[in-house]
Amino acid sequence: MPDPMPDFDPATHGQVAMLLGAERAEEMLGLLRGTMATLSRMSQAELASPDGLSLVHRLKSEAGLMGFGRLSRACAVVDAARAGGAVPRAALGELGAAIGWALRLADALQERRPCPAP
Template sequence: MQNTVADLDHATHEQVARLLGAVRAAEMLDLLGGSLATLRDMPEAEFAAPAGLALVHRLKSEAGLMGFDRLARACDAVDAAGSRGEVPAEDLARLREAIASALAIVDMLDGCGKCPND
């Protein structure tokens, strides 16, 4: 797995956390973590099916808003491929890697609300 800290745009995350306030930012992080856990545990066939792709589409926005740039880009690639009708295995693999990395970051942020290495 890549360096998880490099997958998070600290400035974006901190700006959103300031704008939302600590409680709302923590709620958003929990929602993001729940979506990530659902996708992480989803079998391949469901992942690329309409319900999985709908979750990926929603996650794309959540990830971008919270500063998870790698995750947002991976979601965008799968979302775009899904709208064309077929998601390449390598796009799914990249998304799964981004999900694992983002979950690690969410775990680091959970409870403290601060970016790693701050």
């Protein structure tokens, strides 16, 4: 079954800009980018800490709202694993990769460049 949420959905991203206005959508992208930058500087142990997991939980929703499907899915896996008590290293590794890609994507969107491949 195909994944219903693409790595990046420009239509979803565009709808946010249309509903909120370009300036507010740009602010939201900046906030999303700031959260990603904070998480990208954390070690896997820090990501798995209560503070790190709280940021991951918040990022899951923000990323989905802005059309960042890959990032939202990676956050959801980590968020679900924390309920089980332990977050697998592989999930943290994929989260790190998704954050790196999403940071490049956010930069491209802010600079009006073509989106990078996942």
